[in-house]
Amino acid sequence: xxxxxxxxxxxxxxxxxxxxxxxxxxxxxxxxxxxxxxxxxxxxxxxxxxxxxxxxxxxxxxxxxxxx
Numbered sequence: 001x002x003x004x005x006x007x008x009x010x011x012x013x014x015x016x017x018x019x020x021x022x023x024x025x026x027x028x029x030x031x032x033x034x035x036x037x038x039x040x041x042x043x044x045x046x047x048x049x050x051x052x053x054x055x056x057x058x059x060x061x062x063x064x065x066x067x068x
Contacts, residue, residue, distance in 0.1 A: 025050075031057040039064055 027050040035046035035057065041064060049060035062068065 025054055027051065027055045031055070035061060035064075 027047065031050060032043060032046045035041060035049070036043050039046075039061065045064070046060070049064055050057065053059040053063065
């Protein structure tokens with residue numbers, strides 16, 4: 001599959017978010033790779049930001065760049 005779930009990237013401290021614990025957020029590997037290539041960030045940071053923004057790649061990238 002071309003998707004990554006919260007469980008597959010490890011035990012990161014994402015509990016501060018307002019998302020309910022049972023909800024799965026799917027992110028696409030292509031989105032992660034694009035963020036890594038274009039923004040020159042780590043894969044872990046890209047995955048964390050995509051999870052934070054429910055898989056919304058535009059919002060995640062804007063957050064990393066400081067554009068609100």
